[in-house]
Amino acid sequence: MRILITEMEIDGKKIKLETGKMAKQADGAVVVSCEGTSVLVTAVVSDDVRPIDFLPLTVDVEEKLYAAGKIPGSFFKREGRPTETATLTCRLIDRTIRPNFDKRFRNETQVVLTVLSADLENPPDMLGMIGVAAALEISNIPFQGPVAGVRVGRVDDRWVIDPTYEQIKLSSLNMVVAGNKEAILMVEAGAMEIPESQIVEALSVGHEAIKKIIGKIEELDVEVRRQSGEKPKSELIDGITAGLEEKYGRVASNLIESYKSGDEAAIDKGREAFEKVAAEAAVEFDDSYRKVVLVLTRAVGERVLSDMLEIEIVPEVRDEMKQAIRKASDPELSKYQASLIRKDARKSLAVPFSERFPGQERRIKEIMQGVERKLLRELILDEELRPDGRKPFQIRKLTCEVGLLSKTHGSALFTRGQTQVLSIATLGAYGEKQILDDLGTEDYKSFLHHYNFPPFSSGEARPMRGPKRREIGHGALVERALLPLIPDAEEFPYTIRLVSEVLESNGSTSMASLCASSMALMDAGVPLKNKSSVGGIAMGLILEGDRSAILSDIQGLEDAIGDMDFKVAGTSAGVTALQMDIKCLGLSPRIMEAALEQARQGRSFIVKAMTEAISEPRREVSPNAPSMVQIKIPVKKIGEVIGPGGKNIRGMIERYEVDIDVEDDGRVFVFGRNRENVEKARRDIELITKDPEVGERFKGKVVKIMNFGAFVQLVPGKDGLIHISKLSKGRVDRVEDVVNVGDIVEVEIEAIDNMGRINLRAIDLNPDVN
Template sequence: MFNVVKKSMQWGDETLTLETGKIARQADGSVVATLGETSVHAAVTFAKEAKPGQDFFPLTVHYQEKYYAAGKVPGGFFKREARPTEKETLTARLIDRPIRPLFAPGFKNEVLVMCTVLSHDLVNDPDIVAMIAASAALTLSGVPFMGPIAGCRVGYAGGEYILNPDVEDMHDLRSNPEQRLDLVVAGTKDAVMMVESEAYELSEEEMLGAVQFGHEQLKPVIDLIVELAEEAAKEPFDYTPPDYTALYEKVKKLGEERMRAAFAIRDKQERTKAIAAAREAIKAELSEEEQADENLGDALKKLESEILRGDIVNGGLRIDGRDLKTVRPIEAEVGLLPRTHGSALFTRGETQALVVTTLGTGEDEQIIDALHGNFRSNFLLHYNFPPYSVGEVGRVGPPGRREIGHGKLAWRALQAVLPPATEFPYTIRLVSEITESNGSSSMATVCGSSLSMMDAGVPIKAPVAGVAMGLILESDGRFAVLTDILGDEDHLGDMDFKVAGTEKGITSLQMDIKVSGITPEIMRQALEQAKEGRLHILREMSKAISGVGQFSVHAPRIETMTVPTDKIREVIGSGGKVIREIVETSGAKVDINDDGLIKIASANPEAIEKAREMILSIVAEPEEGKVYRGKVVKLVDFGAFVNFFGKRDGLVHVSQITDRRLGHPSEVLKEGQEVWVKLLGFDDRGKVRLSMKAVDQETGEEIEGAGGDEGPKGGGRRRSRRKEGAEG
């Protein structure tokens, strides 16, 4: 019934298996990839005809994690998978970016790639497995795809690169100081196509070494996909790239001069209008048949691309007049918004980010329900890109894939400099509002976020800056690397290479390639040029704020204390009764974790201190030899019980009340009276022995030589009577 083809190889510490022919046989391409016990199914389908008038390539990539893959039931009321999680969206982008440039030029048939996680062993991350499965399914489908590609994850610990580290090791690099890198590399056998990373101040050489290591490790996987395709691939789809040479030559003849004049305008909005006008003027001079040609858009774009690229490669000057290495003018300002905890406005050329910092408590942490378990995040970064930022009218809705991806890139860039939660126990939320955009708004978000956190008083280890690099790569091998690219240079160029970091090193790297890959030589030059740009931007940022600013008066104050884990239950109380009483009485927020770390938050320092005292009264232990202020709670024949330490009572034996002999403690004491007591020690049953006569009752100062160890060492009536009987 099934015509199953299966190929396997040893890859690192695990076995990688690709299988086709059993599942989803009606799809154009279907592969189940398994690494260890993590399995992902990828299905590819594509339309056999393009829609009339289609002027873009409609590729859609979906990645979905099924909770059953890890033996879990989804949370929430509906108990089923709902909208894509952040991880699913980011992984879909991770797969899309390296495969999109490898479809045949001019191919505009709709393509759907669906990756579904079927099994997760909680060791091997399914995102890499999904990328491999998607590449294999595309290769088998017959769609005009110039792959295959493969991907892998690279770690860096102890000076060594690690292939596909375990999920647990990469879950939170902030809590794993030995692991300094989480990098995903994807590429063909000949070149790198995509890089995505979170790093902890790696040098340019260390980062380049990681990329090259990853590229070498993914090559055997490409060979495995080719082996599978040799036995199971479908016949290639009959597709011939359109030849619009004649149309292009006419467009160039009619419009080159107009288009070149439009690109000479340095203001973005004016240039955009002039380019649109040039396009319309060219169309007006074409015949009706030529105007209706579905390749006209490609011909116009090719003309724009050749003008921009030719000027840069031949003359070294860009459309805004800069040379290849110059960063656009920078303006940075902090403290714009009076009621926020921190704010910054970062402007680079015509790209601008308004970033606001909000500091919250443990209650504000984000609870994330993932396949490998639930966890909390105390650092959030949200990126918004409204239509007005590029002078357009458009619909405004929930964050799209691009906004989620750009926000995560900035999040990764800042992870390395955040203070430990034990030193700064706040939840940090950053919101970047992109108010203008002409290239690299994600890197403006990184710069603005650093400034905003410093303005809020967050003790980051060092400021972080980011810069986007571009590439013009000609067929004859000539190339130019561009620092701080514009939107047009991104749109018409061959690479978007974003680098963020501190003065010491790189904290994040993201690379997308629109050609068939780049060489190590180009990447090395891009990294060095990016370092120069990053250091320049950091110097400009320091003009706005050079160190951590004052803590906002509007932000909550949080203090921490640690209690023994065996005392956690006492602090919480039955059904949370005790901790609720602490919150209600003190007015402070109190949060306690499983390790005994308690966070006390309030804008009022007195409320924090009150809550601290109440907690200490529950968990602290009195110290032998110390003097305490207490209150008499009960008088008995043999002494007085005094509440001296939280809810702790102790006995002052009648012989320890005063130096003179007393018939009954009531001769000098009454219930409710405040007294000074010294803790003499504990008896063999753990009961407390106190002394009043060892302390000056006026000043509370200990009297040298007084008190001693007289009287019974027991804590109650029974032991006292036993001694009296022995004496009689």
Template sequence: MFNVTRKSIQWGNETLTLESGKVARQADGSVIATMGDTSVMANVTFAKKAKPGQDFFPLTVHYQERYYAAGKIPGGFFKREARPSEKETLTSRLIDRPIRPLFVDGFNHEVLVIVTVLSHDLVNEPDILAMVAVSAALTVSGVPFMGPIGAARVGFSNGEYVLNPDVEDMQNLRNNPDQRLDLVIAGTKDAVMMVESEAYELTEAEMLGAVKFGHDAMQPVIDLIIDFAEEAAKEPFDFQPADYSALYAKVRTAGEAQMRAAFAIKDKQERTNAISAAVSAIKGALSEEDLANENLGASIKKLESAILRGDIINGGARIDGRDTKTVRPIVSETGILPRTHGSALFTRGETQGLVVTTLGTGEDEQMIDALTGNSRSNFLLHYNFPPYSVGEVGRFGPPGRREIGHGKLAWRALQAVLPAGTDFPYTIRLVSEITESNGSSSMATVCGGSLSMMDAGVPLKAPVAGVAMGLILEDDGKYAILTDILGDEDHLGDMDFKVAGTANGITSLQMDIKIAGITPAIMEQALAQAKDGRMHILDEMAKALTQAQAFSQYAPKIETMQIPTDKIREVIGSGGKVIREIVELSGAKVDINDEGIIKIASSDAAAIKRAYDMIYSIVAEPEEGRIYTGKVVKLVDFGAFVNFFGKRDGLVHVSQIANKRLTHPNEILKEGQEVKVKLLGFDDRGKVRLGMKMVDQETGEEVAEKKEESSEA
């Protein structure tokens, strides 16, 4: 009934297996990839006809994690997987980016890729496995795909590169001093297609070494997919790219001069309007038959690309007049919003980000429910890209994949320099409002985020800056690497290579390639050129701020205290009764974790002290010989019970109340009276023994005992 194809190799410390022919047989390509006990299924379908007039490639990738894969039931009311999590969205982008450039030019048929995590052993990360499964599914589907690609994760521990580190090794990288890198790489046999990384101030040489290590490590996977496809692949889909050279010649004749003049305009909005006018002029010069040609859009884009790329590759100036290495003019400002905890406006050319920092308490940490378990994050970064930032009228709604991806890139760049939670016990939220955009708004978020946090008083280990690099690579091998690319250079170029870091090293690197990959030599030059650009940007940022400023008066103040873990239950109380009472009476926020670390937060220092004292009285033990202030809570024939330490009571025996004989304690004391007592010790049953007569009730100082008066006197 089944025609199963199954291939395996030993890859690193695990066995990688590809299987097809048993599940989802009606998909054009279906592959289940397994490593350890982690299994991922990739299914590919594609339309056999393109939609009329389709002038772009409609590829959609959906990566989805099923909670059953880790033996879990989803949280929430409905107990069903709902909208994609941030991890699912980012992994969908991770899969999309290296495969998109490898479809044959002109193939505009709709392609749908659905990836499902079926089993997760909590050791092998499913995202790498998902990329491998998709590559294999595309290769066997018959779609015109110029793959396969391979993928790998690279760690850097104790000076050594590590292939596909375990999930546990890569979790909470900030608190793992032995692991300095989380790099995901994808590529073909000959070239790198995509890099995504989170790093801890690695040098350019170390990053380049990681890329080379990962590319070499994925080669057995590519060979496995080729071997697998030789048995499982379907007949190639009959697709011949359209020849629109004649149409392109007409477009070029009709509008090259006007289009070239438009690209010579430096202002973005004026240039955009001029390009639109040139496109209208071209269409006005063409026949009805040419206008109906579905390759008209591709012809116009080819003309735009030829003009922009040709000028640069032949040694001419870029659109805005810069050479290939110059960064646009930069203006950095901080403290521009009076009531926020920290703010910065970072402007680079026609790209601008308003980045705002808000400091919160442990209650503000983000709860993350993932297959690997629940966790909390105390650093949040949200990136917003409204239509007005590019002068357009467009969709306005919840964040899409682009906003989530750009925000995560900036998050990776900045989290490497955050202070330890024990040194700075705040939840940090950054919000980046992109108010203008003409290329590299994610790197503007990095620069503005660094300045904004320092303005809020966050003691960063070092300022962070980021720059986007571009590439123009011609068929004859000539190329040009561009520093700080514009939007048009990103759109019409061959690479978007973002590098962020401090003066000491790289903290994040992301590379997207629109051609069939680049060589190590090009990447090495791009990294070196990016370092020069980053150092220049850091110098410009230093004109605004170089270190953390004083705390805003509106930010909460937080004090931490460590208590024994066996005292946690006492501080919380039954059903949280005790901790709620502390919060209510002190006016401060109180947060406690499983390690016994308590964070007390308030904008009022007196409220923090009240809460601290109340908690201390619960967890601390009274010291023998020390003098305390207490309150009489009960009088009995043989003495007085005094509440002297939190909720601790002790007995002052009638003989220890005064330096004279008393018939009953009520001769001197009354209930509710405040007294000074000395802790004399504990009896055989652990009861507290207190004394008053040796303490001056006015000053609280210990005095020498007077000889007790005789009963006769």
């Protein structure tokens, strides 16, 4: 295959897609480049079907530091575990492409993005998103594409597609939008309290750019298949699928009839015939299509046989299942009690069919779950009856508490229905900020939010390991929602760490974490901009044809059976963060607008409840938090504060038990547990940087004795000389008769010569010496 290149221009920047040069053994491989940033994307699917009930899709982002001319800072000088940025990019892409695979697809599928070059101007994540879409499209992996994604920013009242790092810093919106030609599939955004109307406009702008990118991906796919002589992907897969459906249809129909007859020999023969279809189908096609046939056979076979079993089972169980669902919708029941009612119904109703169709227990179980899902959705659409008895717009009971923990700097407990989160705020020294070692332009960050989801929160017992991708993603969402209100370092130079501990889980723990974290910050005395609470709500959707129901404050079951999980965070002034995941093939602008408006109303209700618990940040930081002073010194004096080899600053840190951070612009931050020591350190820094004047008095330490006098340290880095004649009013024969090294003496500056040397005289030191 020769090298193929497609180019496009998006908002003034040229993007190039290239295939046929690198990674040719992958099912699909594309290199996407924009100026100095290049990303290699590969997509591979396994021939083997895994015996599981979910799509085994993995997205990995490899941030190679060589891309930016860096050597990793670790001991082994190799890239380690994925950075937070890489993990978040994985989630963005996974959430975009997962809904576009057949729900019965069980082949291991891996997408790998390798950043080959990074110019530190154009972020690689959106190039990777385009590359994933292109790699899947030019492959024969059964993926319902193409899709694409862009970042939308707003700088100087102008929409910007795929802004640079510098533009992102200036933008009031940082939104990633993904979709197909018809609709939007995924949204992730951080915003500076902007109105919902601007969100809708940004979605429209992003979708137009997505359509343009998809057009170029389709051009590349056409050229790849023209060169290889393959049929168009949709035609190829549709043709193979139709042939497999016909073959499986015959044998599945015979198998069902064998079950009905009860003839065990016929049943065994029918099962063998069903299993043979895959092997027979593979040899009927050209070798170049062998892999796609192997990939499709199991998914098609599962669908055909399951559909036939559904025809036999569903009419007999529908009414009894509906009764169980109504019983479980009692709002007084706990999540566990309601779940148990539905689970017992599924199990008891499945028993006679497991006897009637032996060997099909797994498929029967899936059918029962499908019946339950369909009935739950019907009740919401037909009767506005949710699984816990609420109406679509209703929010569960809320309680908010602050100041629960006596020794922490700030704490809050937020409970919404059977979801409960405890958030703790900790204030640290400016120098405790997190150092970043990735391909971004930021070297550190001083505001952190960590989200923990222990197994007991959902009534489970399993090993507790480090944070998984979901926990990192939820933590970042809350961090992004709060960031617009975090004060600047000039105003509040603390490092702020929030930790959200999920204590109970039944839907929307990330938004509960946001609410608890907002209150914990206020309890800690962090002066949030506008003194505003940040609230969040998770919206759901049931979509059947042209009928839809938007649900406020979804619980776990509604997330599982619904078509959308749309998290909206913000203040009373506007939106600060969004995250949308969907399971259907896109949403219309009308539904997006309606969901945003319903979310605004729900968010206002939640913020009001939070405000009743704590209406504004406390006037002072917690007494448990470190004391802090900020000093501005001349840049030319920085060296004097630090001292030779860091002697002066280390001395103050050890002497006063404080943390001292000196910035290049002359800002100095002093943090310590003891307020008095912090003030002493500040005094020393001010004295070091202040030019001494004749007549000033100091208490200093004798640091050196000479035969002509004693040297006294006035402040770290500044010594003066008391000549022997100035040690006392009387005659002094030996310096040691009056002072020794380590003595603290009071002195006055008598003179400063043109070389800056300081001459001192002792104040009331041994006046009786003769």
